[in-house]
Amino acid sequence: MSRTKKIQLRLRRRLRHASSRLLFAGLLVLETLIFVLDLDTGAGISYSPFLMAPTALAAWLLGRRHALLFVVLSSVARVYDYATTRGLHDGPALLLYELLQSALLFGIVALLVLYLRGRRDALLRHARKVRDAARRERHRRRLDSSIRRAIPEDVAAIIRLTTSGGESGGFDQTVTDSVRQAALAATFTAGIVDGAALRDLWSGGQSTVPIEFWVCEIDARVVSYMMILGVDGQKSMQRELHAMVVEQPYRGHGVGAMMVDFFCTHYKHRRLVAACRDGSAMLRLLTRRGFAQLTRSDNQDYLILARD
Known part of the structure; x- marks a missing residue:
C-alpha cells in the first residue's frame, strides 16, 4: 500500500472517531437538557419519556456500548426525578422497582433500535453483494466478448x-x-x-x-x-x-x-x-x-x- 493511501486511511479513521465523539457529546447534552427540564417542571409535568430519544439515537448511531450507557443514564435520570419529586416517601424497594422498570423500558427501546439497525446493515450488505455480483458479471461478459481466435x-x-x-x-x-x-x-x-x-x-x-x-x-x-x-x-x-x-x-x-x-x-x-x-x-x-x-x-x- 502506498504512503498516500495509508495517510488517507488514517485521516478517514480519525474523522470517523471525531464524528463519533461529537455525536456522543451531542447526545449527552440532549440527555442533560431533558433531565434538567424534567427536574425544573417538578411533579406537574414529566419529561422522562423523552429520554428515549437520546437512548434510541445512541443505539442507531453509535452502537451497543453507547446504547447500554444511555440505558443506564436514562434509567438513573428517571428514577432520580421520581425520587425527588414524586417518591419522597417511598422506600428503597419501590425505588429499586422503579429503577428496574426504567431499565427494562429503555432497554427494550435500545434493543428494538439495534435490531432495526442490524436489519438495515444486513440489507445494505446484501445490496452491496448484489451490486458487486452484477459488476463482476458485466466484467465477465465484457471479457468473454473480448476473447477471440x-x-x-x-x-x-x-x-x-x-x-x-x-x-x-x-x-x-x-x-x-x-x-x-x-x-x-x-x-x-x-x-x-x-x-x-x-x-x-x-x-x-x-x-x-x-x-x-x-x-x-x-x-x-x-x-x-x-x-x-x-x-x-x-x-x-x-x-x-x-x-x-x-x-x-x-x-x-x-x-x-x-x-x-x-x-x-x-x-x-x-x-x-x-x-x-x-x-x-x-x-x-x-x-x-x-x-x-x-x-x-x-x-x-x-x-x-x-x-x-
Missing part, C-alpha cells in the same frame, strides 16, 4: 506479450532475443494460418499437433493471449494450455482467470493439460479449477497438471 495481424502483439513474459520470468529468457522473436513470429503466424505445428512430445520425439491461439482484446488492444496445443497427434482428445500471458497493467483484474475459464469451457469435452512454474499465479488459477499435478518436465522447471 487470433489472426495473423495479432502476431506482433503476441510477440510483445511473449517478450514481457520472458522479462518477468514466466518464459525462458531466450524469447527476449530478437533473432528468437523473429523465428517465433514466423512459427506463430504459420500456426495461426495452418492450425498445426511441430512440437516436442513428452515421451520423446516430435509430432505435428493442432495449435490454436486465443487473444483477449480490451479497448482495441490485445492484452493477453494463450497458446493451445494438442498433446500427441492430430487425433488426440487432449489439449494443453501451453502458454498464457497477461499484460502487466491488466494483471489482478480477472483477465487471467477469464482466459483459464474460457480454456476449461471451450475444451470441456477433452482431457485438459497445462504446464506452469511451481508457485506461480497460473498454478493457483489451475488448482482452483480442479487441475492436479501429473508430473514434472524433464528439466524440472515446469509442473505438468491435468484435469479429466
Whole structure:
C-alpha cells in the first residue's frame, strides 16, 4: 500500500472517531437538557419519556456500548426525578422497582433500535453483494466478448506479450532475443494460418499437433493471449494450455482467470493439460479449477497438471 493511501486511511479513521465523539457529546447534552427540564417542571409535568430519544439515537448511531450507557443514564435520570419529586416517601424497594422498570423500558427501546439497525446493515450488505455480483458479471461478459481466435495481424502483439513474459520470468529468457522473436513470429503466424505445428512430445520425439491461439482484446488492444496445443497427434482428445500471458497493467483484474475459464469451457469435452512454474499465479488459477499435478518436465522447471 502506498504512503498516500495509508495517510488517507488514517485521516478517514480519525474523522470517523471525531464524528463519533461529537455525536456522543451531542447526545449527552440532549440527555442533560431533558433531565434538567424534567427536574425544573417538578411533579406537574414529566419529561422522562423523552429520554428515549437520546437512548434510541445512541443505539442507531453509535452502537451497543453507547446504547447500554444511555440505558443506564436514562434509567438513573428517571428514577432520580421520581425520587425527588414524586417518591419522597417511598422506600428503597419501590425505588429499586422503579429503577428496574426504567431499565427494562429503555432497554427494550435500545434493543428494538439495534435490531432495526442490524436489519438495515444486513440489507445494505446484501445490496452491496448484489451490486458487486452484477459488476463482476458485466466484467465477465465484457471479457468473454473480448476473447477471440487470433489472426495473423495479432502476431506482433503476441510477440510483445511473449517478450514481457520472458522479462518477468514466466518464459525462458531466450524469447527476449530478437533473432528468437523473429523465428517465433514466423512459427506463430504459420500456426495461426495452418492450425498445426511441430512440437516436442513428452515421451520423446516430435509430432505435428493442432495449435490454436486465443487473444483477449480490451479497448482495441490485445492484452493477453494463450497458446493451445494438442498433446500427441492430430487425433488426440487432449489439449494443453501451453502458454498464457497477461499484460502487466491488466494483471489482478480477472483477465487471467477469464482466459483459464474460457480454456476449461471451450475444451470441456477433452482431457485438459497445462504446464506452469511451481508457485506461480497460473498454478493457483489451475488448482482452483480442479487441475492436479501429473508430473514434472524433464528439466524440472515446469509442473505438468491435468484435469479429466
